[in-house]
Amino acid sequence: MKRIVAKALLEHLVENDLLSSAQHGFMKRKSTCTNLLESHNDWTLCLQNKHGVTVAYIDFSKAFDSVSHKKLFVRLAQYGICGNLLTRLENFFTERSHQTRVNASLSDPSALYSGVVQGSGIGPVAFLIYVDDLAEVILQYGVRVKIFADDVKVYDEISHDSTVNELQTVLDVIYAWSTEWQLQVSVEKCAILKIGHVSDNNDYYIKMCNCQMSCLAVTSVSL
Numbered sequence: 254m255k256r257i258v259a260k261a262l263l264e265h266l267v268e269n270d271l272l273s274s275a276q277h278g279f280m281k282r283k284s285t286c287t288n289l290l291e292s293h294n295d296w297t298l299c300l301q302n303k304h305g306v307t308v309a310y311i312d313f314s315k316a317f318d319s320v321s322h323k324k325l326f327v328r329l330a331q332y333g334i335c336g337n338l339l340t341r342l343e344n345f346f347t348e349r350s351h352q353t354r355v356n357a358s359l360s361d362p363s364a365l366y367s368g369v370v371q372g373s374g375i376g377p378v379a380f381l382i383y384v385d386d387l388a389e390v391i392l393q394y395g396v397r398v399k400i401f402a403d404d405v406k407v408y409d410e411i412s413h414d415s416t417v418n419e420l421q422t423v424l425d426v427i428y429a430w431s432t433e434w435q436l437q438v439s440v441e442k443c444a445i446l447k448i449g450h451v452s453d454n455n456d457y458y459i460k461m462c463n464c465q466m467s468c469l470a471v472t473s474v475s476l
Contacts, residue, residue, distance in 0.1 A: 258341075259374035262334070262382075271332050272381065273388035278402040279377040288399045292406065295397060296448060305411040305449030307420055309457060309469070311427055314439035316403035317376065318368040320383050321435045322346050325369070328383050345375065367435070377402075387430055396423045403436075411453045421457055428460045440467045447473040 263280070266272050272280070277288040292308075299306045313319070326343055334342070346369070350362040369376035369383075384400065391398040391407055396419055399406045405427070409420045431438050440461050447453050458466040 255374045258338070259378050261338075262375070262378045265333065266378075266382070269333065272385050273392075273400075275388040275392070275398045275400050276381060276385060277399060279381055285401060288401050288406075292399055292408070295408070299410040300449050302410070302412075303450050305447065305453055306408055307411050307453050307457075308406060308408040308446040308448070309420060309424060310442075310444045310446070311405040311407065311424075311459075312439045312442035313403045313405075313431065313436045314442075316384075316436055317371050317380060319436055320369050320380060321367050324434060325379060325383055328386070329379070332382050332385075334382075342375070342379070346370070346379075383434070384436075387427070390426060390430055391423055394419060394423050394426065396420060411447075411449070421455070424457060424459050440469075443469050445469045445471045447471060449474075 267280075277283040277285070296306045296308075322343075325346065326339070329339055329342060349365045349370070351365050352362050353360040369379045371377075380402070384403070387405065388398050388400055396407050396409045398408075407420070407423055407427075409423075428438060438459060438461075440459055443459060445457050456471075457469050459469060461467050
């Protein structure tokens with residue numbers, strides 16, 4: 254039953270062109286390979302123009318376990334999932350409990366108020382819908398983005414100082430989005446990659462959960 258529902262959800266999303274083209278996870282004919290190939294092609298064109306590329310890698314902490322159920326149901330409705338199907342999905346995700354087993358011992362049950370069920374078939378599709386809006390938000394700023402599950406990659410062609418400012422603005426937007434949708438950015442796993450001819454000497458920052466600014470680690474590749 255879960256496989257049937259997951260298939261129907263994906264068909265609905267694809268047939269109605271609801272998902273961003275930046276999504277590469279859990280979809281037919283999309284993969285880590287298509288993600289890398291498209292990115293590599295974009296970067297090559299930038300280098301041919303004698304410009305540089307700055308890439309920001311963003312990771313969300315325990316993303317699949319942090320999805321707010323109430324906000325997930327709102328997002329599902331926004332994508333045209335309603336009626337009995339939405340009611341069944343609400344029933345599927347709510348009032349679940351969790352126990353931890355160590356050898357023959359079980360912990361007391363603990364209620365789950367967030368998270369999509371991994372390995373269920375429905376969970377990955379629900380997560381796609383939950384994070385899809387982030388791609389559209391980023392694209393509004395003229396910066397390119399690729400998403401695979403909970404890994405987000407944003408990059409911009411660097412030809413002058415203003416393009417540097419665009420990327421920092423997008424990092425601020427990602428933090429604001431993650432706060433609103435309750436997906437905490439794992440700052441220690443985020444990084445910056447600088448490629449190409451144009452020197453990008455700027456530092457890039459992203460806020461932490463305590464609202465302090467953290468400077469992202471940088472790797473540079475000169476060609």
